[in-house]
Amino acid sequence: MKLKSIVSSLLSLVCAGFVSAAPLEVGADAPKLTAKDQDDKVIDLGAKFASGLTLVYFYPKADTPGCTKQACNLRDAFEDVKAAGIEVIGVSGDKPAQQKAFATKYELPFTLVADADTKVMQAFGVTARAGKFAARQSFLVKDGKIIWADLKATPTSQSQDAIAAAKAAK
Secondary structure, X not given: OHHHHHHHHHHHHHHHOEEOOOOOOOOOEOOOOEEEXXXXXXXXXXXXXXXXXXXXXXXOOOOOHHHHHXXXXXXXXXXXXXXXXXXXXXXXXXXXXXXXXXXXXXXXXXXXEEOOOOHHHHHHOOOEEXXXXXXXXXXXXXXXXXXXXXXXXXXXXHHHHHHHHHHHOO
């Protein structure tokens, strides 16, 4: 009986390291919630998603190699992204100060959401490893609806992929 109890406890610990739900599917309503940005200001994501195009991209941790590549890909193509009518919002489990340092260091011209409580990740159904490290997933929202989901986003082509999805949705 003792071994069964130990195995059960270990399984509980392993499972507690992952928070996941099914990712939002194309056609689903975008979540209506608020969150803090890199400036520690509350932003109304529901209002942002209500009209126009918004790319919401999730990344594990600010200022790490893959996450930096992804953010810099969007930064470097930002004029093309804007020309496609896309607003960009990056989301990770970092705190506002970490997001601010990341945005400043790499001169990121878009909003970063500090999702330390993982409520944005949960609302989109993004897997969070170890309780706060988001899976690299992206969603394109148009007029309050998910129109594209990339559940294995590529850091080095994030902007191009989002622009292509926006063009395909027109």
